[in-house]
Amino acid sequence: MAKVKKIFACTSCGATSPKWMGKCPHCGEWNTYIEEVIAKETTQEAKHQAWKSDTSRGEARPVALPEIQAGNTRRLATPDGELNRVLGGGIVPGSLVLIGGQPGIGKSTLLLQLALYLPATVLYVSGEESDEQIKMRSDRIGGNPERCFILAETNTNKILKHAQQLQPNLVIIDSIQTLSSPHIESMPGSVSQVRECAGELQRFAKESNIPVFIIGHITKDGSIAGPKLLEHIVDAVLQFEGDRNYTYRILRTIKNRFGSTDELGIYEMEGNGLREVANPSELLLSQKDEDLSGSAIAATIEGLRPMLIETQALVSTSVYSAPQRSATGFDLRRLSMLLAVLEKRNGLPFATNDVFLNIAGGIRVDDPAIDLAIVSALISSLEDVAIPTNVCFAGEVGLSGEIRAVNRVEQRIQEANRLGFQEIYISKYNTKGLDPGRFDIKIRTVGKIQELYSALFE
Numbered sequence: 001m002a003k004v005k006k007i008f009a010c011t012s013c014g015a016t017s018p019k020w021m022g023k024c025p026h027c028g029e030w031n032t033y034i035e036e037v038i039a040k041e042t043t044q045e046a047k048h049q050a051w052k053s054d055t056s057r058g059e060a061r062p063v064a065l066p067e068i069q070a071g072n073t074r075r076l077a078t079p080d081g082e083l084n085r086v087l088g089g090g091i092v093p094g095s096l097v098l099i100g101g102q103p104g105i106g107k108s109t110l111l112l113q114l115a116l117y118l119p120a121t122v123l124y125v126s127g128e129e130s131d132e133q134i135k136m137r138s139d140r141i142g143g144n145p146e147r148c149f150i151l152a153e154t155n156t157n158k159i160l161k162h163a164q165q166l167q168p169n170l171v172i173i174d175s176i177q178t179l180s181s182p183h184i185e186s187m188p189g190s191v192s193q194v195r196e197c198a199g200e201l202q203r204f205a206k207e208s209n210i211p212v213f214i215i216g217h218i219t220k221d222g223s224i225a226g227p228k229l230l231e232h233i234v235d236a237v238l239q240f241e242g243d244r245n246y247t248y249r250i251l252r253t254i255k256n257r258f259g260s261t262d263e264l265g266i267y268e269m270e271g272n273g274l275r276e277v278a279n280p281s282e283l284l285l286s287q288k289d290e291d292l293s294g295s296a297i298a299a300t301i302e303g304l305r306p307m308l309i310e311t312q313a314l315v316s317t318s319v320y321s322a323p324q325r326s327a328t329g330f331d332l333r334r335l336s337m338l339l340a341v342l343e344k345r346n347g348l349p350f351a352t353n354d355v356f357l358n359i360a361g362g363i364r365v366d367d368p369a370i371d372l373a374i375v376s377a378l379i380s381s382l383e384d385v386a387i388p389t390n391v392c393f394a395g396e397v398g399l400s401g402e403i404r405a406v407n408r409v410e411q412r413i414q415e416a417n418r419l420g421f422q423e424i425y426i427s428k429y430n431t432k433g434l435d436p437g438r439f440d441i442k443i444r445t446v447g448k449i450q451e452l453y454s455a456l457f458e
């Protein structure tokens with residue numbers, strides 16, 4: 001006899017438990033457990049029967065690797081160069097791609113724009129907005145609406161039926177959290193619903209060879225809402241991020257079964273949709289005429305792309321006993337560590353000062369090579385001595401105040417050179433195999449923060 005089984009599942013991480021819990025022991029979140037009805041359990045006997053009938057149908061059988069034809073995986077190149085880059089060269093037929101991001105960041109805009117500009121038939125399924133709302137948005141974006149079909153539906157059965165009939169070249173689902181499968185009783189957005197709907201979409205994509213893009217919301221801690229196993233089901237996970245107060249958006253690859261995860265796409269949100277930014281450095285450097293203290297330019301590499309980014313620091317005497325530290329686009333703990341190094345190794349009085357740090361464009365930078373620019377900006381603001389605008393930096397700072405080597409230094413120098421910088425500061429341990437004669441930028445090497453201080457501020 002089949003029976004209905006109930007479990008409790010954490011909406012944050014997907015952990016399950018037979019009883020309700022206030023705090024999830026796996027992810028530490030409070031009040032995230034909800035009751036769910038899971039699929040009707042089949043008995044051992046029924047499972048055995050199913051297995052026997054499955055093999056007798058004989059759909060897939062083991063095939064020797066050389067016999068498999070790989071020629072039919074031609075990618076569908078999109079008109080969006082940044083998206084192609086992030087996907088590893090276009091959309092793979094039959095793939096399932098998840099795009100995550102915070103509300104309002106521009107996920108729907110990105111994919112509607114793709115639907116409107118792709119020279120192919122696209123089915124855009126929206127469970128969040130009505131047809132009229134999408135129509136209004138598409139009027140702003142432009143493109144060719146003739147081959148873009150909108151479906152305001154949340155039932156997966158109906159969606160897949162329409163997709164079967166229409167046979168589009170791409171299906172877009174906005175968003176996975178609004179879908180519900182009639183095979184499952186729990187609420188849309190719940191763990192088992194998300195898991196089931198993603199599974200159905202995956203089967204549809206694999207069987208029909210039509211690629212499916214799904215939008216997924218992100219929880220406040222930055223993970224994709226619903227179970228982590230959504231990330232296991234899909235072929236690629238892209239994250240759309242940026243500061244909503246700025247216009248720049250970054251599309252990062254978190255997982256990609258068909259390409260590298262080092263890729264990164266950059267966009268600018270404009271009144272009529274997203275614009276590709278092919279040359280990020282020129283936008284991330286603020287245009288100014290005079291030299292101001294507290295500003296330094298970092299030669300960073302995000303993903304595989306070199307970018308010159310301005311870092312700004314403001315150091316001012318604190319009126320509180322506990323001075324304030326604030327950072328936008330940079331890890332606050334790393335800032336505290338850099339301040340501790342400057343205080344301890346160089347005797348600079350940051351402990352009595354408030355420190356504010358800002359990375360231009362509101363872009364989050366993970367590259368440790370930004371350290372040297374941040375340290376320079378901090379000292380520049382503290383001493384109120386400006387750093388010339390034609391100087392940039394690339395180096396990691398260690399706990400003893402040493403400047404460490406960074407990867408792909410040549411590419412960084414090349415980018416700085418191309419943008420007309422006159423001098424670049426790098427670690428003295430980074431010069432192996434480097435031919436300074438190749439560039440017309442002056443390469444200055446430093447081994448310790450003290451040397452940087454003498455070169456710039458004395």
Ligand code: TYD
Nearest residue numbers: 103104105106107108109140270271272273
């Ligand atoms: P949206 O795609 O709805 O975000 P998401 O689907 O990730 O929740 O985009 C939200 C913001 O983008 C919205 O606040 C308005 C802005 N926007 C523009 O600035 N220009 C445009 O052309 C469009 C369509 C949206």
Ligand code: MG
Nearest residue numbers: 107108128174
């Ligand atoms: Mg949306």
